[in-house]
Amino acid sequence: MRLLPRLALALVLVPMLALPSRGRAQDAAAPSDAAPEEPPPSPELAEAMERYEGAERLFEQGDYRGALAEFQRIYELLEGHPNQFFVLYNLGRAYEELHRYDLAIDMYRRYLDEGGDGAEDRAEVEASLRALERLLGTVAITIAEGGPDTAEVWLGEWQVGVAPGEVHIPGGQHTIEVRAQGYEVLRREIQVASRQRIELELELARLSDFRGVTPALFVTSTALAVASLGIAIGLGVNAMTLSQDAEACRDTAGCGLDPSARRAEIRDFALAADVMYGVAGLFAVTSIVLIFVTDWGAMPEPELMEAQPTALRVLPAIGPQHAGLVLDGRF
Structure with missing residues (x-):
């Protein structure tokens, strides 16, 4: 899958001009009158177009984290723009390259939902969704009695979900961390195959309340x-x-x-x-x-x-x- 081409995104970002009225059209036809000037894009649109060039360059160089940060900022700058959903596709591409298939799936689904008929490559994106879903395994995590009500589940430097609940991670061998305030961090080596579901019950040890002697x-x-x-x-x-x-x-x-x-x-x-x-x-x-x-x-x-x-x-x-x-x- 490719990135959304820069030219296509630039066209998306350029605001459509209102059609001139009949009187203005007749005035514009006169050879002595100059053609109406296009209004400049808003500062947000201008910054978004500028940032896209850098994001595309970072993506091509393999700096997917840097590209992801730029795409996230572009998405924020396009708040309220009718074609903001186009950026969701590029966010999905960056997450896919970072092997965060769960977040890539979420971005592609949002791209299709928010884009509607505007997502002309729907068939291609839906095929990518099916392929990515086949790469994920499911880990259902419960917390033993006496533990916290909720805990964060981390895979490396990414938070992939909360426990109790299900998290979706790429198939393979991983070290997950379960973190909760007031409890020791629990690390567990797991192995899950793609399209496999495993269940874990974890017992978290409470941190000592000892803060020192009087x-x-x-x-x-x-x-x-x-x-x-x-x-x-x-x-x-x-x-x-x-x-x-x-x-x-x-x-x-x-x-x-x-x-x-x-x-x-x-x-x-x-x-x-x-x-x-x-x-x-x-x-x-x-x-x-x-x-x-x-x-x-x-x-x-x-x-x-x-x-x-x-x-x-x-x-x-x-x-x-x-x-x-x-x-x-x-x-």
Whole structure:
């Protein structure tokens, strides 16, 4: 099948001039009078004729997608024109070359319906329709219970239909995609022969509603890391102070400190400081991880934060013989 020739389309686009009246015809017959000038085409018709030249060139070069885009624009420009239906034929040709036989069939049918008696090549187009219909297979798709009410069915970069329902695709082996908002994309390898009908029941998995943890966890983890670090520093300072006291006592006559007991006390404080440094590091690593898994959009508005008192406070408690954390909260 060929494209609608450029000359034929150009003739279609040129608006028919109204026949002159008898008086004007007699005036036009006078040799001294100039022939009436034809009114220029409208801007839409002029653009359509210009675009057709490019569309024809793209089609001949094998750029069927580019030609399709041009033909679609031409069809829009001819809105309301009595011969707009001619462009439907060329749209069908472009879809046919792109192996979208279902859309080509739709364009050819519209061409025949809208063209009526004006579609002089009706027999040829009807023969093409019958040939294309024999190239398509039918896939009847249903969605398992619990799935979405409707889903889009894609073949490559084309949407070929919706599910539940029937889609018509060229015979062969294909990978179809079923897409629905709130559900994971389902890909399925299928094989369908031309003029064959197969049935599929597909189960779509719902996407997780998890968007991240609350920012309160990050704030709490960071506060615990800071508090643990403060306790560790306090314990370390206390161990250093006891060590300095022991050194001073050793150089002082009559000092009554028990060196063994003091060394054990220093060792305990140093060990506790090391443990708290480790705890602080653990909470710090946790805070870093929480940065990436926190739903920051869930943070309350500033005015709400001011209106609500802090629910939890972590305070260090350090003494000569003890160290720990104090939780102060309102529930």
